[in-house]
Amino acid sequence: xxxxxxxxxxxxxxxxxxxxxxxxxxxxxxxxxxxxxxxxxxxxxxxxxxxxxxxxxxxxxxxxxxxxxxxxxxxxxxxxxxxxxxxxxxxxxxxxxxxxxxxxxxxxxxxxxxxxxxxxxxxxxxxxxxxxxxxxxxxxxxxxxxxxxxxxxxxxxxxxxxxxxxxxxxxxxxxxxxxxxxxxxxxxxxxxxxxxxxxxxxxxxxxxxxxxxxxxx
Numbered sequence: 489x490x491x492x493x494x495x496x497x498x499x500x501x502x503x504x505x506x507x508x509x510x511x512x513x514x515x516x517x518x519x520x521x522x523x524x525x526x527x528x529x530x531x532x533x534x535x536x537x538x539x540x541x542x543x544x545x546x547x548x549x550x551x552x553x554x555x556x557x558x559x560x561x562x563x564x565x566x567x568x569x570x571x572x573x574x575x576x577x578x579x580x581x582x583x584x585x586x587x588x589x590x591x592x593x594x595x596x597x598x599x600x601x602x603x604x605x606x607x608x609x610x611x612x613x614x615x616x617x618x619x620x621x622x623x624x625x626x627x628x629x630x631x632x633x634x635x636x637x638x639x640x641x642x643x644x645x646x647x648x649x650x651x652x653x654x655x656x657x658x659x660x661x662x663x664x665x666x667x668x669x670x671x672x673x674x675x676x677x678x679x680x681x682x683x684x685x686x687x688x689x690x691x692x693x694x695x696x697x698x699x700x701x702x703x704x705x
Contacts, residue, residue, distance in 0.1 A: 494641045495580050497692055499573045501648045502562040508655060513563075514571045524560040525616035527553050532609050550633045554626075555643045557612075561621050583623035591622055600625050605632040638686060646681050649695040650674070657703065668704055676702050 506513040531553040536543030562576075569575040589601035593615060600608050600622075608629050615622055630640055650673060658664045666673055680698035688694060 490584055490637050490641060491687070492577065492581055493687070493689060494637075495577045495584075496573070498558075498562055498641065498644055498648075499566060499576055499580075501645065501692055502559060503566060503571065503573065505559075505648055505651060506563055506566075508652070514567055518563075520560040520563040520567070521616045521619050521621060524557045524564075524621065525613050527557045527560070528609055528613035528616055531557075532606065532613070535606050535609060537606060547634060551635050551639075551643065554630055554633060554635065555640065555647055557626070558640065558644055559648075561623070561626065564621060580623065584627065586624055588624050591625060593618070593620075600628055605629065608632065642681055642686050645686075645692055645695060646677050649692055650677050650699065653696060653699045653703075665704060668702060673699070 510516055531550055534546045534549040534553060536545055565576045565580060566573065569579070590597050590599040592598075593611070598611055600611060603611070608625060612622070612625055612629060615625070627637070630637065654664050654673070668676060676699065677695075680695060680702070684691060684694050684698065
């Protein structure tokens, strides 16, 4: 289960990242749930659904898609509360504590707790297309993708901070070094994350500091 500290950290990071793209992002009218819908469809592709050919489920890619979807879901939640992160955090905490096993959509009840992963991904895509997002459904999908809540948090913070770090070191201008000491920055990130306590209040700052310590000066 994601803690209150985890939720607060992620909402803060999401707000900062969105503001880096556009300081007026809250009122820009961006389609965050449309983006979540597209990522949900991409997750379906990584799962495999074509009955006329052999396909293998790509679990790491599925997990990466879920991290991206969570970015957009957090953005949508912040918009619903006009940027009030405390209210957004309280709402998310409530939804995470709820344990429904079904939801109503388009006049039909879906028992998502009993559905397989592919059907749940399709349901999530449909909800997002209708400008809705179900946190309990999403967390069920996270579970079905063999991704503990702590791992969702770890990967979310890691990707967010790496994006910040890239921007702060010339990514947009074209002089950021993606390969350090013979390895890509993603590989360094994995090692930095492995050495840190995800429950630390300053977790995101520690991730950034770990990357900075490794980056060529």
